[in-house]
Amino acid sequence: MKLEIKKIGNSTGLILPRNALAHLGLKLGDVVFAVPDGDGGLRLTPYDPEFEASMRLVDGIMDEYKDTLKELAK
Numbered sequence: 001m002k003l004e005i006k007k008i009g010n011s012t013g014l015i016l017p018r019n020a021l022a023h024l025g026l027k028l029g030d031v032v033f034a035v036p037d038g039d040g041g042l043r044l045t046p047y048d049p050e051f052e053a054s055m056r057l058v059d060g061i062m063d064e065y066k067d068t069l070k071e072l073a074k
Contacts, residue, residue, distance in 0.1 A: 001017070001020060003015070003016070024044065024045075024046055025046060026046060030046065030047065031046075031047035032044050032045060032046060032047060033045045033046075033047060033048075033051065033052070035055075
């Protein structure tokens, strides 16, 4: 689905078509996560407090063990 970046008031944003909102199970006022997909893109997912807590934990672990992870990635 092709989306255009538009000026919305003093901000910049994307307008999601109705079928995209329905696919994600979203409605006006809901919050989404934009998660890197590893290929240079983003994956939009509905907000999930448990997922947010998990991601904060993973970010902390990755920061703490960044040198080890860098070596393992070789």
